[in-house]
Amino acid sequence: MSGHMNEPIVTVKDVVTRFGEVVVHDGVSLSVNRGEIYGLLGGSGSGKSTLLKEMIMLLQPSSGEINVLGRKLQTISAADSADLRRRWGVLFQAGALYSSLTVEENVGIKLREYSHLPEKLVRDIVAMKIDMVGLPANAAGLYPAELSGGMIKRVALARALAMDPELLFLDEPTSGLDPVGAEAFDRLILEMRDTLGLSIVMVTHDLDSIWTIVDRFAVLGERKVVAEGRLAEVLENPHPVVRQFFSGERGRLRSRNGK
Ligand SMILES: Nc1ncnc2c1ncn2[C@@H]1O[C@H](COP(=O)(O)OP(=O)(O)OP(=O)(O)O)[C@@H](O)[C@H]1O
Numbered sequence: 001m002s003g004h005m006n007e008p009i010v011t012v013k014d015v016v017t018r019f020g021e022v023v024v025h026d027g028v029s030l031s032v033n034r035g036e037i038y039g040l041l042g043g044s045g046s047g048k049s050t051l052l053k054e055m056i057m058l059l060q061p062s063s064g065e066i067n068v069l070g071r072k073l074q075t076i077s078a079a080d081s082a083d084l085r086r087r088w089g090v091l092f093q094a095g096a097l098y099s100s101l102t103v104e105e106n107v108g109i110k111l112r113e114y115s116h117l118p119e120k121l122v123r124d125i126v127a128m129k130i131d132m133v134g135l136p137a138n139a140a141g142l143y144p145a146e147l148s149g150g151m152i153k154r155v156a157l158a159r160a161l162a163m164d165p166e167l168l169f170l171d172e173p174t175s176g177l178d179p180v181g182a183e184a185f186d187r188l189i190l191e192m193r194d195t196l197g198l199s200i201v202m203v204t205h206d207l208d209s210i211w212t213i214v215d216r217f218a219v220l221g222e223r224k225v226v227a228e229g230r231l232a233e234v235l236e237n238p239h240p241v242v243r244q245f246f247s248g249e250r251g252r253l254r255s256r257n258g259k
């Protein structure tokens, strides 16, 4: 990943987002470099998921500009946008798997829909992704209701990786996991980045993830980015929203001395 570190893969410029009278973003700007794990941090309702949805073209900002993989999303053609969607994988906050489909079918859904690969090859790729995220081969035949929370997250990650994306968008990937499960999942995300050379944009509430796997991050607050950078830089930031995040009882300023 060295050599690519300063090449932006996602840029957000002056984004304003309104839902009726409610202004969620009022001039949000940030940039994600190729090869990094980039965190989006901020209180509940600060617009993290909304921003993520704008990056993957599920929502349109009211104004401003978003570039992903060198394409300007506001002016992209339908054909180019279909192309672009195949180059990223997404793990949504609700993590929803299709409950009526097996693990195998959930992971393979995009391959079967878009790739036109022969069924035998699809099955091999799916088995490989299931193995890659640390699930046993016999999980393939199970239904979501038969899985633990941690397994569901892994299946959702395998599904996001199915099309060999360059870029992954993860919305609260460790939410709902216990600390041990969350740490294991963080390690898996790091390993995927390192072995597959991915770039990752990750919404998180989890300060442990920020301390351990995130390279740089933005803190959303007061409808803007109130801080952006590496942990050591953001920790120096005097903005009250930042102080609140990192100095509360659940922060880590008192128990650790930085990374
Ligand atoms: N489609 C929508 N229509 C109207 N309002 C919306 C819509 N999507 C999001 N909002 C509002 O935008 C604000 C930001 O929501 P968002 O889901 O982006 O927050 P978040 O930072 O992801 O919060 P959390 O940490 O709780 O997931 C909220 O006030 C929400 O009610």
Ligand SMILES: [Mg+2]
Pocket (backbone or CB within 6 Å): 048, 049, 050, 093, 171, 203
């Ligand atoms: Mg959210």
